[in-house]
Amino acid sequence: MTFDLRRTALRGLNLPAPGCRQAGASRHVVSLHPDGAHSIAAGVDAPINIDVLGHAGYYAGGMNKTATVTITGSAGTGVAENMMSGKVHVKGFASNGAGASAHGGTLVIEGDASLRCGISLKGGDIVVGGSAGSFTAFMAQAGRIVICGDAGDALGDSLYEAVIYARGKVASLGADARFEPMTATDIAALQELLGHRRPQPRPQAFRKVASGASLYHWNADANQEY
Secondary structure, three states, X not given: OEEEOOOOOHHXXXXXXXXXXXXXXXXXXXXXXXXXXXXXXXXXOOOOEEEEEOOEOOOOOOOOOOOEEEEOOOEOOOOOOOOOOOXXXXXXXXXXXXXXXXXXXXXXXXXXXXXXXXXXXXXXXXXXXXXXXXXXXXXXXXXXXXXXXXEOOOEOOOOOOOXXXXXXXXXXXXXXXXXXXXXXXXXXXXXXXOOOOOOOOOHHHOEEEEEOOOOOOOOOOOOOOO
């Protein structure tokens, strides 16, 4: 099934999923000429493969559930935001807020990710093949984020139970974030998360960033110094 977005309304691409789910069918959908349109493949809740051949605008693959969305280009703000399950694969770069508030699934970004990647992450995995901007994983509550390149300022600011693995330089850690020793569990997790990459980066080259847990409870005596 092919949708040419120069000829077909975007709503047509986002509507087939319920019908596929009810029929119990698995289907391959190709989107031609996305030309930066917003909300491509948003709200899909069927086990289908959607290939977006070109650049996507805001919120591509948002609220994804069970679908596999591949963007052969770059993606605008909020790609895979609030994703529940499935996979969103961006073969280019991702703008602000990639994977924001995602509850599950996997977001793979082959290039760089901009500011606030994984903001308020609630579960699932994000793998960034390049570098990630400032405030990545801000208030991330659960899930895992892998950064194969460098990380900007305030990495993991106000982090909760999410875990970050960073291979390159980290400009600075955010409030309550700290480096922790890598364990055998962390090595195994990285091997799983990086299994698709060729050549696969050495898990031992990454550093683990986790929460110091000092912000979990209000401390009236802290005088705002954390």
